[in-house]
Structure formats: C-alpha cells, structure tokens
Amino acid sequence: MTATRIPGTPFVDDGALVSTNPATGEEVGRFPVASADEVTAAVERARTAQEWWAALGFAGRRTRLLKYRALVAQRMEELAALMRREGGKPEVDAVVELASAIDHVHWAATNARRVLRLRRVRAARLQLEFASSVEYQPHGVVGVIGPWNYPVFTPMGSIGYALAAGNAVVYKPSEYTPAVGQWLVERFAEVVPEHPVLQIVHGLGETGAALCRSGVNKIAFTGSTATGKRVMAACAESLTPVLVECGGKDAMIVDSDADLTAAADAALWGGVYNAGQTCVGIERVYVVSSVADRFVAELVASASKLKVGFEEGSEVGPITMPAQVEIIRRHIDDAVAAGATVALGGPDAVKPPYVHPTILVDVPETSAAVREETFGPVLVVNRVRDADEAIERANAVSYGLGGAVFSKRRARAIDLARRLRSGMTAVNSVLSFAGTPSVPFGGVGDSGFGRIHGDDGLREFTRPKSITARRARSVLPATTFRRDPAATARRLIKIIKLVHGR
Numbered sequence: 001m002t003a004t005r006i007p008g009t010p011f012v013d014d015g016a017l018v019s020t021n022p023a024t025g026e027e028v029g030r031f032p033v034a035s036a037d038e039v040t041a042a043v044e045r046a047r048t049a050q051e052w053w054a055a056l057g058f059a060g061r062r063t064r065l066l067k068y069r070a071l072v073a074q075r076m077e078e079l080a081a082l083m084r085r086e087g088g089k090p091e092v093d094a095v096v097e098l099a100s101a102i103d104h105v106h107w108a109a110t111n112a113r114r115v116l117r118l119r120r121v122r123a124a125r126l127q128l129e130f131a132s133s134v135e136y137q138p139h140g141v142v143g144v145i146g147p148w149n150y151p152v153f154t155p156m157g158s159i160g161y162a163l164a165a166g167n168a169v170v171y172k173p174s175e176y177t178p179a180v181g182q183w184l185v186e187r188f189a190e191v192v193p194e195h196p197v198l199q200i201v202h203g204l205g206e207t208g209a210a211l212c213r214s215g216v217n218k219i220a221f222t223g224s225t226a227t228g229k230r231v232m233a234a235c236a237e238s239l240t241p242v243l244v245e246c247g248g249k250d251a252m253i254v255d256s257d258a259d260l261t262a263a264a265d266a267a268l269w270g271g272v273y274n275a276g277q278t279c280v281g282i283e284r285v286y287v288v289s290s291v292a293d294r295f296v297a298e299l300v301a302s303a304s305k306l307k308v309g310f311e312e313g314s315e316v317g318p319i320t321m322p323a324q325v326e327i328i329r330r331h332i333d334d335a336v337a338a339g340a341t342v343a344l345g346g347p348d349a350v351k352p353p354y355v356h357p358t359i360l361v362d363v364p365e366t367s368a369a370v371r372e373e374t375f376g377p378v379l380v381v382n383r384v385r386d387a388d389e390a391i392e393r394a395n396a397v398s399y400g401l402g403g404a405v406f407s408k409r410r411a412r413a414i415d416l417a418r419r420l421r422s423g424m425t426a427v428n429s430v431l432s433f434a435g436t437p438s439v440p441f442g443g444v445g446d447s448g449f450g451r452i453h454g455d456d457g458l459r460e461f462t463r464p465k466s467i468t469a470r471r472a473r474s475v476l477p478a479t480t481f482r483r484d485p486a487a488t489a490r491r492l493i494k495i496i497k498l499v500h501g502r
C-alpha cells in the first residue's frame with residue numbers, strides 16, 4: 001500500500017496516522033488519530049493535571065523540568081536518529097536543534113520564578129494607602145500546534161515555557177512528525193508519571209482545528225501564515241487567546257566593510273541549513289554592489305561543495321514535505337524567467353525529494369522568490385547601492401521574522417539591525433537569537449505575533465494578576481459616597497494641579 005505513495009506524505013490507515021521517511025518511504029510509526037471528542041476529553045483530563053502541576057510551585061516544577069531536560073539530553077542520540085528517520089535531516093542538524101531545545105527547557109525551568117512570582121510594585125502617588133503587587137498566573141490548559149521543520153526546538157519553545165509557567169499542555173504535532181512528538185511526550189511522562197500534564201493528540205489539520213475549539217485556555221500555534229489565520233478564526237469563536245508564530249522571508253544585509261568570508265559562510269548556513277526549511281532561514285541577501293561579486297564568488301564556492309542526499313555524511317537532506325518541492329520549483333522557474341542570473345543550481349537543481357543549493361542573483365523584487373516564503377535551499381542575492389537601500393528592500397515584504405546584518409562597524413551594524421522590520425536580528429552571525437533563551441522570539445506582520453523564549457516567552461503563557469491591598473486609611477477618601485463632594489473636588493483639583501499641572 002505504501003509503495004504507491006509519495007515518500008514522506010503521511011496518510012491515515014485504519015484510523016491511524018502513518019508517518020513515513022521522505023527519502024526512503026520507510027514507515028516510521030502509526031499513531032491513533034484523535035477525534036474531536038477525544039481531543040476535548042484530553043483537555044478535560046489536563047484540567048485536573050494542571051491543578052496538581054500548578055500546586056507543585058516553581059520549585060517543584062523546576063525539579064521535574066530539569067529531570068526532563070536531563071533525560072532528553074541523556075538520550076539525544078536516540079532522538080536525533082528518530083528525527084532523521086522521520087524528517088530526513090542530517091543527524092548533526094538534529095543534534096544542533098536538540099542542543100538548543102534542551103538549553104531552552106533549562107532556562108525556562110530556572111527562570112520562571114524570577115519572572116512570574118508575586119512581587120510588590122510601586123504604590124500610586126495618589127493612592128499611597130494601597131500596597132500593590134503583580135503575579136503572572138498560568139492560563140490553565142494550553143494547546144500547542146507545531147510544525148514539522150524543527151519538530152523538537154519549535155514546539156519546545158511553547159511547551160517548555162508553558163509548563164514552567166504552571167500550565168498543562170495538550171500538544172498536536174505536525175502530521176509529518178508525529179513519532180518525534182510522541183517520543184517527547186513519553187519521556188515527559190517518565191519524569192511526571194502522576195498526572196497527564198503533557199498529552200499528545202495526533203491527526204491531520206482537523207485535529208488541530210478541534211484543539212482550537214476544545215475549551216483550551218490558550219493556543220500556541222506555529223506554522224504557515226494561511227493556517228495561522230484559520231487558527232485565529234477558530235479561536236475567535238470562544239475568545240481563546242492565541243500566539244501565532246508564522247513564516248518568514250528573512251533578509252541578510254552585507255555592508256561594504258563586511259568580512260565577506262564570514263558573511264558568505266553565514267548566508268549559506270542561514271539559507272541551506274535544514275535544506276532551507278527554517279522559519280528564520282536567510283532567503284534574501286542584499287549586498288552592497290562594490291563587494292557583491294566577491295561575496296557571490298565565496299558563496300558559490302562553498303555552496304557547490306555541499307553533499308546532498310540521505311546517506312551518512314550528507315549535509316543537505318530531502319525536502320520533508322513533498323508538496324513543498326513544487327513551490328520551490330515555481331520560485332526558481334519564475335525568477336529565471338524574470339531575468340535572474342543562476343549562479344548555482346537553478347531549475348535542474350530540483351530533483352525530488354531533493355533540491356540542490358541554488359543561488360539566484362539580481363532577482364526582480366516583484367518575483368515570488370523575493371516576496372513569498374520559499375522554504376528550500378534557495379538564496380536570492382541582490383545588489384544594492386548602499387545599506388540604506390538594503391533596509392528599504394528588506395522591509396518591503398509582508399513578513400518580518402528575523403534577519404541578519406554584516407558590517408565591521410559595530411554601532412552601524414546595530415543601527416541597521418534596529419531598522420530591520422522584524423522581531424529578531426543577528427549581527428555578524430545568523431540565527432544566533434534562536435539559541436539565546438534570554439531573548440524573545442517572534443515576528444511582526446505576516447510572521448505573526450506574541451513571543452516564545454525569554455521573559456516575554458514565559459509571560460506569554462500567563463495572565464497578569466494585579467492586587468491592590470489597603471494598608472492605611474485614605475487621607476482624601478474620594479471613592480466613597482461618604483465623602484464631602486464639594487471639599488473632595490476642591491482638594492483633588494488642587495492636588496492634581498500641583499502634581500500634574502506643570
């Protein structure tokens with residue numbers, strides 16, 4: 001039955017979601033598809049589990065989460081091998097992804113108390129008789145919907161932070177990577193056996209839609225912009241808050257004084273790592289004309305050495321989602337037809353399930369390869385007059401996720417980084433923000449809103465709770481009907497003019 005199917009395309013067989021390897025078609029696992037009722041039942045079970053989990057407090061949750069991250073760390077090789085079997089990525093790429101995900105769980109576990117605990121805040125100048133405090137309380141049950149391209153790092157950015165904040169989680173992994181999701185949830189149950197604090201529900205898009213309507217207290221969605229809009233629409237029915245992490249079309253700016261060898265190396269990594277299937281991958285490079293030829297020569301020299309395939313030692317694996325190959329092909333064909341120069345690869349580089357590294361130079365800014373997310377190992381390199389023009393062009397797309405700037409002048413690089421319309425920018429590096437747990441991660445525009453990682457990422461999975469507690473009688477009791485109206489107004493006007501009237 002599987003022989004006639006396109007390798008990598010999941011299918012449902014006898015009520016089970018069947019996951020297959022995109023390079024070989026090998027069956028990786030079968031997982032029962034959850035009906036809408038089963039999704040709702042999982043959320044109900046999670047409610048009781050969440051009360052128990054929240055009652056453990058920051059210290060109790062920290063202990064369990066640190067045990068979890070240690071268990072995943074100890075069994076990294078096993079998980080990396082599974083990620084390779086199911087998604088096709090080279091094992092070293094899986095290890096790089098895991099290293100970062102594990103560090104994020106550690107950070108969330110060890111910082112949750114500092115960021116979220118009950119704390120005193122300043123009293124109001126006009127209400128000194130009240131002591132004020134704020135704490136960040138968990139939402140309750142969080143539904144996490146994840147993509148397939150980073151099946152551990154990406155969902156963990158929501159799951160790890162949501163758990164550290166005291167929520168229970170019901171996780172719907174992508175239909176392309178259910179086995180990796182199942183592994184993560186089973187390991188968590190080994191360190192938290194008492195209650196189903198982290199559960200998984202498998203299925204296709206309908207299962208994700210059912211999770212949106214299941215009564216969860218928040219949805220954390222990572223995936224395409226089109227699906228993100230559907231998720232928001234479904235959540236709007238019940239006013240369920242959403243975190244939406246979508247795609248990108250990230251740009252790198254290479255200024256005239258940049259270290260071109262480092263910039264070319266980083267552009268190649270940012271564009272081709274994980275076969276270009278990276279939400280914060282570099283898809284466009286704007287390089288100042290005076291150094292463009294040297295930059296492209298360095299880039300092509302390194303890119304042409306990369307080994308594409310699934311066998312041991314390959315550096316660029318298959319395209320995980322077979323349907324994506326046609327999108328990549330369209331972007332390349334369209335750019336070439338519009339007059340782009342093929343510096344490497346090109347239309348012949350598309351050999352399903354692989355796409356060989358492709359570098360397109362001087363691509364018209366109206367092309368799909370410049371404006372839409374390609375999600376393949378394709379780099380557009382366009383020359384610009386100067387860094388200001390680079391910023392203008394970089395900011396002219398609907399997405400705004402990450403990006404990078406290369407310049408030897410640090411202050412100038414940071415100024416350019418600040419001017420890029422995106423949630424994160426790496427300077428003289430690429431993607432470095434993703435592996436830095438203390439900085440928030442998320443986008444603007446079509447890249448979505450809300451943040452994972454960092455203090456903001458912890459707060460994203462909570463609701464602020466404010467408490468104002470009387471500690472003394474009011475000197476000027478204005479908010480009671482027992483006041484003297486005329487005297488109160490007169491004194492209040494006098495005070496406000498004194499305090500704010502200048």
Ligand code: NDP
Pocket residue numbers: 145146147148149150154172173174175176203204205206207208209210212222223224225226227228230231245246247248278279280321373401442443447
């Ligand atoms: P999709 O949008 O196709 O799917 C994302 C998830 O949503 C999957 O689990 C999917 O399930 C589920 N889903 C599909 N339809 C619905 C629905 N109607 N309601 C609820 N859930 C639904 O994205 P991909 O999996 O293809 O992921 C790639 C995209 O993710 C890229 O655009 C990439 O840039 C982006 N991404 C963004 C990141 C960020 O942090 N900003 C990080 C990583 C990726 P199923 O798979 O079963 O269809």
